[in-house]
Amino acid sequence: MTDKKNILLLFDRPKEPSFVSKGDQKAVFDIPPEYLSDKYKPIGNQVVSRFGDDAGERIPVKRISIPPLGEILELPRDENFSLFLPKHRRIAGRLIDIFLGVRSVDDLLAVAIYARDRVNPYLFNYCLSVALLHRADTQDLDVPSIIHSFPDKYLDSKVFAKAREESNIVPEGARMPIEIPKDYTASDLEEEHRLAYFREDLGINLHHWHWHLVYPFEAARSVVDKNRRGELFYYMHQQIMARYNFERLCNKMKRVERFLDWDQPIKEAYFPKLDSLVASRSWPARVANQKIQNLKREVDGITLDIDDMKRWRDRIYDAIHSGSVRDRAGNIIPLTENEGIDVLGNIVESSILSPNREFYGDLHNSGHIFLSYLHDPDHRHLESFGVIGDSATAMRDPIFYRWHSFIDDLFQEFKGTLPRYTESQLQYPGVIVEDIQVEIQGGRPNVLQTFWQQSDVDLSRGMDFQPRGSVFVRFTHLQHRNYNYKIKVQSNTARQGTCRIFMAPKFDERGNPWLFRDQKHMFIELDKFKVNLKQGQNTITRRSLDSSVTIPFERTYRDLDLSRPQGGEQLAQFNFCGCGWPHNLLIPKGSPEGFPCQLFVMISNIADDRIDQDTSGPCNDADSYCGIKDKLYPDRRSMGYPFDRAPRDGVDTLQQFLTPNMRVRDVSIIFENRTYRPKEINQ
Numbered sequence: 001m002t003d004k005k006n007i008l009l010l011f012d013r014p015k016e017p018s019f020v021s022k023g024d025q026k027a028v029f030d031i032p033p034e035y036l037s038d039k040y041k042p043i044g045n046q047v048v049s050r051f052g053d054d055a056g057e058r059i060p061v062k063r064i065s066i067p068p069l070g071e072i073l074e075l076p077r078d079e080n081f082s083l084f085l086p087k088h089r090r091i092a093g094r095l096i097d098i099f100l101g102v103r104s105v106d107d108l109l110a111v112a113i114y115a116r117d118r119v120n121p122y123l124f125n126y127c128l129s130v131a132l133l134h135r136a137d138t139q140d141l142d143v144p145s146i147i148h149s150f151p152d153k154y155l156d157s158k159v160f161a162k163a164r165e166e167s168n169i170v171p172e173g174a175r176m177p178i179e180i181p182k183d184y185t186a187s188d189l190e191e192e193h194r195l196a197y198f199r200e201d202l203g204i205n206l207h208h209w210h211w212h213l214v215y216p217f218e219a220a221r222s223v224v225d226k227n228r229r230g231e232l233f234y235y236m237h238q239q240i241m242a243r244y245n246f247e248r249l250c251n252k253m254k255r256v257e258r259f260l261d262w263d264q265p266i267k268e269a270y271f272p273k274l275d276s277l278v279a280s281r282s283w284p285a286r287v288a289n290q291k292i293q294n295l296k297r298e299v300d301g302i303t304l305d306i307d308d309m310k311r312w313r314d315r316i317y318d319a320i321h322s323g324s325v326r327d328r329a330g331n332i333i334p335l336t337e338n339e340g341i342d343v344l345g346n347i348v349e350s351s352i353l354s355p356n357r358e359f360y361g362d363l364h365n366s367g368h369i370f371l372s373y374l375h376d377p378d379h380r381h382l383e384s385f386g387v388i389g390d391s392a393t394a395m396r397d398p399i400f401y402r403w404h405s406f407i408d409d410l411f412q413e414f415k416g417t418l419p420r421y422t423e424s425q426l427q428y429p430g431v432i433v434e435d436i437q438v439e440i441q442g443g444r445p446n447v448l449q450t451f452w453q454q455s456d457v458d459l460s461r462g463m464d465f466q467p468r469g470s471v472f473v474r475f476t477h478l479q480h481r482n483y484n485y486k487i488k489v490q491s492n493t494a495r496q497g498t499c500r501i502f503m504a505p506k507f508d509e510r511g512n513p514w515l516f517r518d519q520k521h522m523f524i525e526l527d528k529f530k531v532n533l534k535q536g537q538n539t540i541t542r543r544s545l546d547s548s549v550t551i552p553f554e555r556t557y558r559d560l561d562l563s564r565p566q567g568g569e570q571l572a573q574f575n576f577c578g579c580g581w582p583h584n585l586l587i588p589k590g591s592p593e594g595f596p597c598q599l600f601v602m603i604s605n606i607a608d609d610r611i612d613q614d615t616s617g618p619c620n621d622a623d624s625y626c627g628i629k630d631k632l633y634p635d636r637r638s639m640g641y642p643f644d645r646a647p648r649d650g651v652d653t654l655q656q657f658l659t660p661n662m663r664v665r666d667v668s669i670i671f672e673n674r675t676y677r678p679k680e681i682n683q
Helices: 004-011 041-051 068-073 087-100 104-116 123-135 158-169 191-197 202-214 229-251 306-320 341-347 365-373 396-417 516-522 568-576
Strands: 027-030 055-061 296-297 302-304 324-326 332-334 431-438 447-458 472-480 485-490 493-507 525-534 535-544 595-605 662-676
Touching: 004 027, 004 104, 004 123, 068 087, 087 104, 087 123, 087 332, 104 123, 123 202, 158 568, 191 229, 191 396, 202 472, 229 341, 229 396, 229 493, 229 516, 229 525, 302 306, 306 341, 306 365, 306 396, 324 341, 341 365, 365 396, 396 535, 431 595, 485 493, 485 525, 485 595, 493 516, 493 535, 525 535, 535 595, 535 662
Parallel strands: 027 055, 447 662
Antiparallel strands: 296 302, 324 332, 431 485, 447 472, 485 535, 493 525, 493 595, 595 662
8 A cells, every 4th residue: 555645746736747756755656557648648658757767756556447537527627616616516526426435545546646637627626635634544634725736826926927937047045935015906096905905815715715625515415414514604604704894894994785786786896816827817807887697608507597596595585584494305394493594504505405405596606606707697708707706716806795795694684583592591690700801911901913924835836837946925914913811700619611702893884882783793703612610719811822713824824744743633633624714813903093892701601502522632723613523513502602693672782781701891903004024023
């Protein structure tokens, strides 16, 4: 048996054939001649001998009976790939099933080698990644981040011209990082550009891509059917919207406008400035005031009318207000208080777990499709989809947030039908939260601080030019100084509880105090963790670095050779936990004068929270948005509790909502408009 880590070499330089040497050790696969693609078969012997002469390691590839690839080959190698397109989704599900179905790692390597030079590179990368994450014998392999295979999805197209020039002229040790300007997609004349630092953040887009990798919506049911998957789809995207609106208020902009009227022009334009290294065309732009139109793109297998979307929307609203949905057999499934959101999430997305895809349709994904083809709805210009059509790039586009504001509003409609939390469901008798402080070393209490930080990432694995060697790119991103929570709690007995920490802006866009029914949508989750209380006075301290929402900055952009953990289960966890909100964006930007916020802390009753399971492992730290690998979601409560339902009668403000086991502290976020060079600042 060959070392299974050799499979990871297939992610290197996706445009280069499989027989070209791979990795820093110049490993070469001994590929059976019949596995070579038609392009290279006639010169098979020359090819194999030419690239095998200076091989650092020769890796044998087994001869097996290759399953027929069929329609998987219909997606050309120079086209883009989108999970939102039904045809692409279907063929991805088939290829994933092939990769999952082979018996051994050696067989998987053989099939993957055969497929790699025939299948669309984006499709191949996605399907092999999902398979490695979910096969029992490969879960301990560390799937490379997509930024290392396809850096073109994230970086200004000018970077690649500079990288080629540098690699040919400058020796590897002397190469300087290529700096990406902070304002390369628009100028300040475009109001939406104020949020480019958030929308175009590499870590945010990698989070969205990795989440959809961990939670694919089309493949074998055993891969898709994870605990509370539909609810997690709702909650992860709800939190994206809360965070986006928080950032908008920090930048003196109003909350995002829902994309409700699908017959009206879209005022926002977006010019991504991205060129594809694999697909034959660069990412198309969207000019201002374009309208979505009926789609007739036979090449993509899409014929969709806007009326289809309206019909699906109305059926879903009918289901919400009737409190039940119908499955394919006509059976009634009640949308219950606790499980209804999970069923609804699977319907809206829609995954193969939808009880009736034919009737309730494909609302969320089709919205992405319509918006991604605004510029060429009938393929007359032979254009591909825009960035919102790809989960790796969708969050760059302002229209993503307008669309997901509509999607979230649909979920909130359902949440509004549920029984309100009573005081007894919110209280924890005998527990009183007396005080909260936020502390930064050397800073003022209850003042959070943000600034610009520059970081370097090596993207040479995705670049197929000579000579080899590192190509570092330097980008600018938001960052905050690390801080600690100090929470004083009184308990009348020794017990456990769940500490839940959220934050929201103190005022709305007009500068007025919020009505609680509106503010509850603005709370972003900062942390959630178990606490052990002793009888009497307790002081809980917690580092911001330990947040249950985020993954460390280094893991988002990890160098696979320098930071890979040792050991099977550690690696399996590490792999899964590439999913997580980037830590540099845990805290919103704030403002130079100090942006007023309200920090909310609650100690909830562990008896209603606890899931009895072992959640130990090296990478269980981003479970709020991502869950825990192969485990139940580690909180029995509804995601977003206690802010996920309409307030009880008589509650108009946050103060009226509070019970003794909750506390609110006014805090301020001060933005220092200064850029620190890599490793220049000790956070």
